[in-house]
Amino acid sequence: xxxxxxxxxxxxxxxxxxxxxxxxxxxxxxxxxxxxxxxxxxxxxxxxxxxxxxxxxxxxxxxxxxxxxxxxxxxxxxxxxxxxxxxxxxxxxxxxxxxxxxxxxxxxxxxxxxxxxxxxxxxxxxxxxxxxxxxxxxxxxxxxxxxxxxxxxxxxxxxxxxxxxxxxxxxxxxxxxxxxxxxxxxxxxxxxxxxxxxxxxxxxxxxxxxxxxxxxxxxxxxxxxxxxxxxxxxxxxxxxxxxxxxxxxxxxxxxxxxxxxxxxxxxxxxxxxxxxxxxxxxxxxxxxxxxxxxxxxxxxxxxxxxxxxxxxxxxxxxxxxxxxxxxxxxxxxxxxxxxxx
Amino acid sequence: xxxxxxxxxxxxxxxxxxxxxxxxxxxxxxxxxxxxxxxxxxxxxxxxxxxxxxxxxxxxxxxxxxxxxxxxxxxxxxxxxxxxxxxxxxxxxxxxxxxxxxxxxxxxxxxxxxxxxxxxxxxxxxxxxxxxxxxxxxxxxxxxxxxxxxxxxxxxxxxxxxxxxxxxxxxxxxxxxxxxxxxxxxxxxxxxxxxxxxxxxxxxxxxxxxxxxxxxxxxxxxxxxxxxxxxxxxxxxxxxxxxxxxxxxxxxxxxxxxxxxxxxxxxxxxxxxxxxxxxxxxxxxxxxxxxxxxxxxxxxxxxxxxxxxxxxxxxxxxxxxxxxxxxxxxxxxxxxxxxxxxxx
Numbered sequence: 001x002x003x004x005x006x007x008x009x010x011x012x013x014x015x016x017x018x019x020x021x022x023x024x025x026x027x028x029x030x031x032x033x034x035x036x037x038x039x040x041x042x043x044x045x046x047x048x049x050x051x052x053x054x055x056x057x058x059x060x061x062x063x064x065x066x067x068x069x070x071x072x073x074x075x076x077x078x079x080x081x082x083x084x085x086x087x088x089x090x091x092x093x094x095x096x097x098x099x100x101x102x103x104x105x106x107x108x109x110x111x112x113x114x115x116x117x118x119x120x121x122x123x124x125x126x127x128x129x130x131x132x133x134x135x136x137x138x139x140x141x142x143x144x145x146x147x148x149x150x151x152x153x154x155x156x157x158x159x160x161x162x163x164x165x166x167x168x169x170x171x172x173x174x175x176x177x178x179x180x181x182x183x184x185x186x187x188x189x190x191x192x193x194x195x196x197x198x199x200x201x202x203x204x205x206x207x208x209x210x211x212x213x214x215x216x217x218x219x220x221x222x223x224x225x226x227x228x229x230x231x232x233x234x235x236x237x238x239x240x241x242x243x244x245x246x247x248x249x250x251x252x253x254x255x256x257x258x259x260x261x262x263x264x265x266x267x268x269x270x271x272x273x274x275x276x277x278x279x280x281x282x283x284x285x286x287x288x289x290x291x292x293x294x295x296x297x298x299x300x301x302x303x304x305x306x307x308x309x310x311x312x313x314x315x316x317x318x319x320x321x322x323x324x325x326x327x328x329x330x331x332x333x334x335x336x337x338x339x340x341x
Numbered sequence: 342x343x344x345x346x347x348x349x350x351x352x353x354x355x356x357x358x359x360x361x362x363x364x365x366x367x368x369x370x371x372x373x374x375x376x377x378x379x380x381x382x383x384x385x386x387x388x389x390x391x392x393x394x395x396x397x398x399x400x401x402x403x404x405x406x407x408x409x410x411x412x413x414x415x416x417x418x419x420x421x422x423x424x425x426x427x428x429x430x431x432x433x434x435x436x437x438x439x440x441x442x443x444x445x446x447x448x449x450x451x452x453x454x455x456x457x458x459x460x461x462x463x464x465x466x467x468x469x470x471x472x473x474x475x476x477x478x479x480x481x482x483x484x485x486x487x488x489x490x491x492x493x494x495x496x497x498x499x500x501x502x503x504x505x506x507x508x509x510x511x512x513x514x515x516x517x518x519x520x521x522x523x524x525x526x527x528x529x530x531x532x533x534x535x536x537x538x539x540x541x542x543x544x545x546x547x548x549x550x551x552x553x554x555x556x557x558x559x560x561x562x563x564x565x566x567x568x569x570x571x572x573x574x575x576x577x578x579x580x581x582x583x584x585x586x587x588x589x590x591x592x593x594x595x596x597x598x599x600x601x602x603x604x605x606x607x608x609x610x611x612x613x614x615x616x617x618x619x620x621x622x623x624x625x626x627x628x629x630x631x632x633x634x635x636x637x638x639x640x641x642x643x644x645x646x647x648x649x650x651x652x653x654x655x656x657x658x659x660x661x662x663x664x665x666x667x668x669x670x671x672x673x674x675x676x677x678x679x680x681x682x683x684x685x
Binding site for chain 1: 358387424463
């Protein structure tokens, strides 16, 4: 038998009635206003403990007992479902376990955004029909062509454009992995020398990039990089990853500060683009070597872009991959044996 | 008149203790792909409610995680449908948004009712009895009129909304009453607007002076170098003005609210809130979110410290009636689409 102090609320009026609660084997009882209340222990509902708050026992008649006596409350047998909460309460209040939870939460959050989301995006991308993807690409291009968009009509001479188109076609004809694509020319204006791959295989090159290049090989090197993006459907996957990260955040931020959980996700988002750039680079290197264009052409045009970027314009190919020196290192090698001398 | 009796609101939550709850909530939410977040929400609210005392007795929160989860699934489904519709055609997503606006008052009333009925103090539940028609008026019709008056109507709408929120609530069977002066709302908003304009002018002047001797250096600097400090200044100014307005409005609201014979007295200070919010923002950003629990606890403690009950608190005069539960749908849809309800 055990006796502890508590406040009793009958659920009808709001005043607290101080009582002494007696715990027996099967029952809980207390006297209030000259009357004795007695309940089966199996019928009362002790609430899961939270922090250092007063412990609450809900009574079957709608009343409740609130007590500061945590020890007495702890001796109450709990319904099975409540054991889980008592375990959580234990974890929440022991430093070692809290630190472990912190470590696991960081790991799990990082793993989900870093591996879970890209994996899911890849699966979803596979389900997106080619038609949908190309109509998405057309939409993006139309938006960028708009009066207030990035692009202006190209001023390149038709002969120059045709020469590049033919060079790209010849380039593609000589390898097995070339994905379906369409080459478009635009004047970059504010975005300057740049090239990008849109969903559905649309590759846009700006006049400024063509002007910046010293020879056709340098333009082809950039196009090879963009073909790498097209082949892996990076544009679509990137859009899907952004959407999915957003959904994950929405699911979590019902309870957590959007800012707090959003920040690491943004950082990891940068990482996505970085790994995509690396993939596209690897594709470009292999393709250039196969058709016997010196890989150094890519290194040269990247260096030229980098020099220009000091002026304030950052092409997409550079912005997510700041370490240009490390990036062009693989392109320093010569041509493979099949190219002869 | 004699000196009136004041009863303080006491918040006993501690950041260290709450951190454990917060991180376990976060971990389980991630591991269950967000499913646990409904349970996490109940546990977090219980922590804050059960550590907020008036006259030695704390509040309690009773929502069932399952009904929150159901609402969340519904809201999530709607969100996905909306995202897809936005991809397919702008017209379809427009239809979606209009349908959402039409249902908004219903969502607001439902979520207020859900929240009130699941909150209790001294064994009595709260309730919300605000009328749907009033919500339509204050959240849809008046805002349309506001656009026509170029925003001049906004403080008036704010006053009406807060009165609707305050007077809709019941403690047991006792209704809250509200006496908010429209004039005071206009003064508060006007001061906040002047502060906003003043701060932007000051910031603009500062940037101008800083760059005056560098001629056109401004234009040449790279985007990253200029846009981050600018964005940060912008955020800071908004935080300051938001905190200022919030302090003024909360004081107006609490000081004009009455529950039977009990009045309320709030004396939040704008500069305290500005300091609180600005430091919270910095600490959360620079700790990558890890100091969020601390920020939440100190914010709650400050609000409690500045609020008290006025008059005799003889609680035996309050009586309650037992209530059936209500589905979480309204509240959860409201949460997902971030419908801000301006009552602290």
